[in-house]
Amino acid sequence: MSATAPKLASFRRIVVKIGSSLLVDAEAGRLREGWLGALAEDLADLHRDSRDVLVVSSGAIALGRSLLKLPRGVLKLEDSQAAAAVGQIGLARTWAEALSRHGITTGQVLVTLGDTEERRRYLNARSTIAKLLEWRAIPVINENDTVATNEIRYGDNDRLAARVATMTSADLLVLLSDVDGLYDAPPGSGTSARQVPVVPRITPEIEAMAGSSGSELSRGGMRTKIEAGKIATHSGVHMVITSGRIEHPLSRIAEGARCTWFLTQANPVTARKAWIAGSLEPKGTLTIDAGAVSALRRGTSLLPAGVIRVDGSFARGDAVIIRGPDAVEIGRGLVAYDAEDAEKIRGKPSGEILPILGIAGRAEMVHRDDLVIRRA
Numbered sequence: 495m496s497a498t499a500p501k502l503a504s505f506r507r508i509v510v511k512i513g514s515s516l517l518v519d520a521e522a523g524r525l526r527e528g529w530l531g532a533l534a535e536d537l538a539d540l541h542r543d544s545r546d547v548l549v550v551s552s553g554a555i556a557l558g559r560s561l562l563k564l565p566r567g568v569l570k571l572e573d574s575q576a577a578a579a580v581g582q583i584g585l586a587r588t589w590a591e592a593l594s595r596h597g598i599t600t601g602q603v604l605v606t607l608g609d610t611e612e613r614r615r616y617l618n619a620r621s622t623i624a625k626l627l628e629w630r631a632i633p634v635i636n637e638n639d640t641v642a643t644n645e646i647r648y649g650d651n652d653r654l655a656a657r658v659a660t661m662t663s664a665d666l667l668v669l670l671s672d673v674d675g676l677y678d679a680p681p682g683s684g685t686s687a688r689q690v691p692v693v694p695r696i697t698p699e700i701e702a703m704a705g706s707s708g709s710e711l712s713r714g715g716m717r718t719k720i721e722a723g724k725i726a727t728h729s730g731v732h733m734v735i736t737s738g739r740i741e742h743p744l745s746r747i748a749e750g751a752r753c754t755w756f757l758t759q760a761n762p763v764t765a766r767k768a769w770i771a772g773s774l775e776p777k778g779t780l781t782i783d784a785g786a787v788s789a790l791r792r793g794t795s796l797l798p799a800g801v802i803r804v805d806g807s808f809a810r811g812d813a814v815i816i817r818g819p820d821a822v823e824i825g826r827g828l829v830a831y832d833a834e835d836a837e838k839i840r841g842k843p844s845g846e847i848l849p850i851l852g853i854a855g856r857a858e859m860v861h862r863d864d865l866v867i868r869r870a
């Protein structure tokens with residue numbers, strides 16, 4: 495890909511991350527509702543244009559602490575957690591109101607690091623978000639600060655947003671913060687600092703620029719943005735950093751506002767499938783009938799009806815090998831049922847899942863998005 499900046503309109507699924515300092519007016523102790531309302535208009539435009547839109551919104555702690563009038567300075571973990579419990583309510587309500595003015599439904603999703611890294615919970619978080627998008631709702635996501643512990647919490651929502659983007663196979667991550675991009679020298683350090691419009695690849699040289707950009711100690715500084723960029727671009731997600739210090743920052747990108755694009759060479763679906771096929775250790779095997787083999791080769795999901803045998807002890811979300819009746823490997827995928835339940839519903843029509851298991855599980859044993867088929 496040449497080093498030119500892509501157009502916002504060329505993306506189909508966009509994650510927009512908004513930093514606390516943009517959302518919360520700490521002095522006044524409230525959210526900057528006017529700014530947020532203008533941003534909601536930008537989001538609604540993309541949504542109306544058939545884009546899938548996801549918001550990763552910080553600000554729970556900042557809002558909570560100002561509502562509670564907590565003293566300035568670093569908060570203890572339990573204080574931050576309790577402040578987040580207070581702030582998150584107002585944050586979610588404001589998003590829901592701002593988006594509902596455009597006829598858009600909002601779904602609040604609170605996740606922890608484990609939800610994006612541990613496969614079983616990853617699969618759950620991913621399907622919940624997928625369902626919200628299918629319903630044309632806008633998921634508003636934040637870290638579940640009230641239960642996150644020191645060790646597992648994200649130091650910042652930049653990384654969380656990058657994980658959400660890769661988890662949902664988004665093709666663009668927008669980071670809105672108080673900087674308008676990456677500079678090749680610390681801003682204000684002299685006359686030579688130039689803004690970098692496009693980063694085709696994150697090289698050690700680029701990382702060095704981030705390190706020199708001053709705020710590496712502050713959460714959400716350029717260093718964590720480059721970390722987010724690495725997660726995103728390795729998984730087929732483009733990333734753009736731009737300033738949210740203006741109204742309508744998203745439509746401004748389309749109008750040529752100053753920003754830094756981090757390009758990916760990969761495609762999100764291919765990258766995810768490479769992860770399924772290559773990096774996960776299979777925990778079991780599903781043997782399927784000839785009809786299911788040809789259906790899978792045509793690109794469908796694997797239904798319980800096509801499964802003739804279940805081997806291994808796997809949990810929901812684990813990787814499994816899928817073999818044809820002749821034991822030849824057809825592909826690999828993430829299975830939607832534990833081995834025990836898979837055994838009970840194998841060979842059965844999906845309509846019987848509820849009476850057999852007592853829960854309305856997924857119709858597919860392995861969804862086609864979670865399936866990688868080998869070439870015949």
Ligand code: GLU
Nearest residue numbers: 552553554555637650651
């Ligand atoms: N989850 C935190 C909050 O909502 C923000 C984390 C961050 O600023 O990156 O307050």
